[in-house]
Amino acid sequence: MKTVTLDIAKTGIGIPADMKTKAQQANALLHSGEGEGNDFLGWVHLPSSISEADLGAIEAEAAKLRARADAVVCIGIGGSYLGAKAVLEALSDPFKLLHKEQTQPTVLFAGQNISEDYIHELLDALKEHSFAAIVISKSGTTTEPAIAFRLIKAELERRYGKQEAAQRIVAVTDKARGALKTLATQEGYPTFVIPDDVGGRFSVLTPVGLLPLAVAGVDIRALVAGAQEMERATDRSVPFEENPAAVYAAVRNLLYAGGKKIEILGSYEPKLQYINEWWKQLYGESEGKQGKGIFPASVTLTADLHSMGQYIQEGERTLFETIISVEKPAREVRIEADAENLDGLNFLAGKRVSEVNRMAELGVQLAHMDGGVPNIRIAIPEISARVIGGLLYFFEKACGISGYLLGVNPFNQPGVEAYKKNMFALLDKPGYEEASKAIKARL
């Protein structure tokens, strides 16, 4: 069963031979390591390099946390939480907390904001539950998760004592560097390594994503298997026309060159909302450089047709859409006839709700095309661990190819340091005395 089927018929784009050649060359660079950012290409063969021992160690640690805690807080920001959050949302029943019996620990997230109310309300809610924490940071120094971890670590130590707390904390970080690695070594936390050559936004298939997902009861072996299939399906040896990642990268660059500056990713399944969020970091942080790059936006449909629909249909014509279309829902619900038919919906009687959703999708696609918004369709057969694993790797590979086609280094993120310097200066961080004076003079 193919994980990803790309349909570019409604983009109005024909792919010239030279673009096909360039896309193949870009893909080859990801494998040869001769392109920019080649220190961060570990993700290219990550799926096929994950060993039985790797998976066994993750599953064993997850089992320990599951035995100890009803709630496990994943602390991280950006690529250190978005992958786990995206997969968990995609594979979870959104109403599971209403179920009388909770069969899995509840995986929660912290450290992705600096909201005082958020952390207070989380700590308050945890008072009623046994809990543990997975603290994730590749650099080991990012402020947001560091603040959250300091507060959650203190609560764990207050509640369980230092020794037991150390068995309720797992660190996922650099193998040798950073404050988190130092702390984990000093406190004796079980630790997993984020490979040096895998950047944060490409790290979902490392323990960054796999450990929280294993704790939540996700079939991480199926997730990895799906990514491995897509690794093979997008290999440098695959002809352009048969490589969905190369075709998607080429089409989006052609649309960008033709003036489409904003890509809107969307789907008609609310469970995929955080796939949008993961994708926005992956593409925004990889391509937004040198004053160029497609701006990654997102919608969840059909909900956002009632908020963004007007703009997409009639606003500035700098948009294109990429829609993830789920072919088969996991459940079945049919619309029943109503004796009075006051809502006038009896014409839908007997139809599955997904049939209505599919016709909405088709109607929207045609209306937006008619309005000058090219549409790329990424069809996936279902929402399952294997299919989501393949989709994640598809987007990662296409991102690497696309960044090289755009002429940027897709694997660094120099622009994220500016706000940090200002924040530290405004907070009078030691060593920022000069910067503090300068920035306060601007206020």
Ligand SMILES: O=P(O)(O)OC[C@H]1O[C@](O)(CO)[C@@H](O)[C@@H]1O
């Ligand atoms: O895992 P870390 O090092 O805490 O970084 C978290 C996120 O922050 C960034 O470095 C941007 O500041 C992202 O690239 C990364 O995913």
